[in-house]
Amino acid sequence: MNVLFLSPGYPAEMPKFVKGLAQAGARVVGLGDQPERALAPDARDHLAAYVQGPGFADEAKLVAEAVKIAEHVRIDRVVSLWEPLMIAAARICEAIRAPGMTVDETLPFRDKEEMKRRLDAHGIRTPRHARAHNVAEVEAALADIGYPAIIKPIAGAGSADTFRLDDEAALRAALPKLRHVPEVSVEEFVDGEEYTFDTVCGGGRILYYNICWYRPRPLLARQLEWVSPQTVALRDPDAPELAGGRAMGHAVLEALNFKEGFTHMEWYRKADGEVVFGEIGARPPGAFTVDLMNYASDIDLFRGFGEALVHGRFSQPITRKYNAISIFKRAQGQGTIRRIEGLGPLLAEIGPHVAALDLLPVGAQRRDWKQTLVSDGMVIVRHPDLETALDLADRVGMELQMVAS
Numbered sequence: 001m002n003v004l005f006l007s008p009g010y011p012a013e014m015p016k017f018v019k020g021l022a023q024a025g026a027r028v029v030g031l032g033d034q035p036e037r038a039l040a041p042d043a044r045d046h047l048a049a050y051v052q053g054p055g056f057a058d059e060a061k062l063v064a065e066a067v068k069i070a071e072h073v074r075i076d077r078v079v080s081l082w083e084p085l086m087i088a089a090a091r092i093c094e095a096i097r098a099p100g101m102t103v104d105e106t107l108p109f110r111d112k113e114e115m116k117r118r119l120d121a122h123g124i125r126t127p128r129h130a131r132a133h134n135v136a137e138v139e140a141a142l143a144d145i146g147y148p149a150i151i152k153p154i155a156g157a158g159s160a161d162t163f164r165l166d167d168e169a170a171l172r173a174a175l176p177k178l179r180h181v182p183e184v185s186v187e188e189f190v191d192g193e194e195y196t197f198d199t200v201c202g203g204g205r206i207l208y209y210n211i212c213w214y215r216p217r218p219l220l221a222r223q224l225e226w227v228s229p230q231t232v233a234l235r236d237p238d239a240p241e242l243a244g245g246r247a248m249g250h251a252v253l254e255a256l257n258f259k260e261g262f263t264h265m266e267w268y269r270k271a272d273g274e275v276v277f278g279e280i281g282a283r284p285p286g287a288f289t290v291d292l293m294n295y296a297s298d299i300d301l302f303r304g305f306g307e308a309l310v311h312g313r314f315s316q317p318i319t320r321k322y323n324a325i326s327i328f329k330r331a332q333g334q335g336t337i338r339r340i341e342g343l344g345p346l347l348a349e350i351g352p353h354v355a356a357l358d359l360l361p362v363g364a365q366r367r368d369w370k371q372t373l374v375s376d377g378m379v380i381v382r383h384p385d386l387e388t389a390l391d392l393a394d395r396v397g398m399e400l401q402m403v404a405s
Contacts, residue, residue, distance in 0.1 A: 001027070001309075002026070002027045002074055002075055002077075003026045003027070003028050003054050003076065003077045003078075003079055003309070004027050004069065004078045004091055005030050005047075005181075006032075006062075006078070006085045006088065006130065007033070007056070007085055007126075008030035008047060008050070009030075009034050009039045009043055010029075010034050010257070012023040012080075013288070013290060013302075014082070014336045015041070015286075016043075016290075016302040016309055017280050017306070018030065018043045018046050018303070019043075019045075019307050020301075020303040020306035021045075021305075022046035022048075022306070023303050023306055023313065024307040024309070024310040025302060025307030025308070025310055026104045027048040027234055028047050028048055029049045029050070029051070029069060030043065030050040031051050031062075031065065031066060031069065033052065033053060033054075034052065035052060036050045037087065041121070043325075051065065051069060053065040056084065056088075057092070058226030059065075059088045060379045060393075062069075062085075062088050062092075063088060066092040067092070067096060067097070070096040073310075075098050076098060076187050077309060078092045081261075081262065083109075083110065083283055084280040086110055086283070087106055089106075090103040090106040097299070098128045101282070105257055108282055108315060109282040112152070112153075112155070112185045112279055113130075113154055113185050115256075115280065116129050116187075116277070119226060119255055119277060122255040124252060125275065126186040126187040126250075127150075128144075128187060130145065130184055130186050131132075132183070132185075132186050133182070133183055133309055135175060138175070142165070142171065147165060147166055148164060148189035149164075149187060150162060150165070150173075151163050151184050151185070151186050152185055153178075153181045153185070154184060156183050161177070162219060163177070163178075164219055165189075172175035184340045193213065194214045194217045194218065195211055195213050195268070196210070196211060196213075196265060197243055197245055197248070197249030197263075197267060198210040198211075198212065198262070198263065198285055198293065199265075200231070200258050201258060201259060201262075201263065201308065202217070202309060202312040202314065203259075203309070206250070206253065206300070207304075207308050207314035208304060208318060209231060209237060209246070209249070209288075210234075210237060211233075211242055211245065212232060212234065212289065213232040216229070216232060216392075218373075224330075225330055225353065227330075227396035227397075228327050229328045230328075230375060230397070231292060232324075232325045233295075233324045233325070234323060235320050235321070235386065237320075241273075242260065244274075244275035245270065245275050246268045247269070248267055248277060249303070252277065254264060254281055258282065261282060261308075262284040263283070263287075264280065264281045264283060264284060265279070268277035268378075272336075284305070288326060288374070289326070290302065290326075291356065291380070292326050293324070293357045295356065296320065296321070296322050296324035297319055297321060304316055321384065322357065322383060322389070324381070325379055325381050325387035325389055325390070325392070325393040326379070326380050327376060327378065327380075327397055328373055328374055328375045328377070329376050329377045329378070329379070329402055330402075331375075331376045331402035331404040332404065333368060333403055333404040333405045334366060335405050336365055336405065337361065337363065337364050337366060337403070337405050338357060338362065339362060339403050340362065340400070340403075341400070345399075346396065351382065352394050353382060353383050354379060354381055355381065356379065356380035357377075359376065360376045361403065
C-alpha cells in the first residue's frame with residue numbers, strides 16, 4: 001500500500017505514525033511544508049519519499065501538488081492526522097479517486113455545528129446549540145439556549161478560545177477575545193464529568209477503544225493556572241457506569257460513517273447518569289494521550305494504527321494492565337525555570353510507578369500555559385488500582401513544583 005501522509009513532521013506525534021505505517025508494510029510518501037532535513041528521525045527514516053510542497057495556507061495548491069505526486073506513484077490512501085488539513089486530504093482523495101472519506105463525510109469532523117446537526121438527526125443527545133457569525137446572532141442563540149452556556153470556535157480543537165458564559169457580564173468579557181474567530185458555536189453548558197472515547201478503526205470496525213477521564217474538566221483547567229491537569233486512561237473502559245458513553249461512541253461513528261483511522265470523541269456524564277455528546281475529531285487525541293494509552297496496556301498504538309489502515313486488523317493483544325495518568329505541570333512565576341522542587345524525594349517513593357518524565361530543564365523559558373496543555377512538563381504514572389493511581393497523580397500535582405522568575 002502506498003500512503004500519502006500530509007504533514008509528516010508536525011504535530012510532534014506525526015513521525016511516530018509515519019513509523020507505524022512503515023512497520024505495517026506501507027510505503028509512505030510525505031508531503032510537508034518543511035525541509036526534509038528538519039524532519040524528526042522517525043519520519044525521515046521511514047518515509048519512502050518526501051516532497052516539500054507549497055505550504056498549507058493555499059488548499060488548492062496543496063491539492064494540486066498531491067495530484068502531481070499521484071501522477072508518478074499510485075496512491076492507495078491519503079492520511080492527515082492534523083485537523084487543519086483534513087478537508088484538503090478529502091479533496092485529494094476525490095481528485096485522485098483514492099479510498100477515504102469524502103469532503104461531505106469529513107465536514108462534520110471540522111464543523112462543530114454540522115457535527116451536532118447530523119447527530120441530532122440520528123437521535124444522539126447533543127447539547128442545545130446554534131451557529132453564530134456576529135454579536136446579534138450570539139445574543140439570539142443565548143436567548144434560546146439560556147445560561148450557563150459555552151461559546152467556542154466552529155473549527156477549533158481542544159479548549160482553545162472556549163469560554164463558559166454564566167451571565168451577560170461573562171458574555172461581554174468573552175466577546176473581545178473572540179474577534180479573530182469568524183464563526184462560533186454557542187451551546188448548552190453540560191454539568192458533568194468529562195470523558196473520551198478513543199478508537200482505532202479498520203475495515204469498518206472498531207478494533208481498539210479507550211476511555212479517558214479528565215481531572216478536572218478542561219475548561220476549568222484552562223481558567224486556573226495553579227491546577228496540574230490530569231488525563232486518566234482508565235484500565236476498565238467496560239465499567240458499567242461508562243456503558244452509556246461506549247454506546248454513544250459506537251452510535252456516533254455509525255452515524256458519521258467512519259470506517260478507518262483514529263478518532264477522539266469527548267462526552268459528558270451528568271450526575272443523574274445521562275450521557276451527552278461533546279465533540280469528535282477524526283484524529284488521535286493530542287497532548288501525548290496516545291503514549292498514555294500505550295502505557296496503560298503496554299502496546300504500540302502507532303503501529304496498531306498502521307496495521308489497521310494497511311491490513312484492516314489489530315493483532316496486538318489488548319491487555320489492560322494499568323490506569324495510566326498524565327499530569328501536566330505549570331511553573332510558578334514567569335520567565336525562566338529557576339528550580340524544580342520535590343522531584344528527588346517523590347521519585348524515591350513512587351519511582352517504580354512513574355512511566356514517563358519530561359520536564360523543562362532549569363534555564364529554559366517557561367511556556368505559555370494558555371496555549372498548550374503540555375505546559376512546562378509532563379509526568380505519567382500508572383498503577384493497576386484506580387484509587388492508588390489517582391493518589392500517585394495527586395502527589396505529583398502537589399509535591400512536584402517548578403519555579404520560574
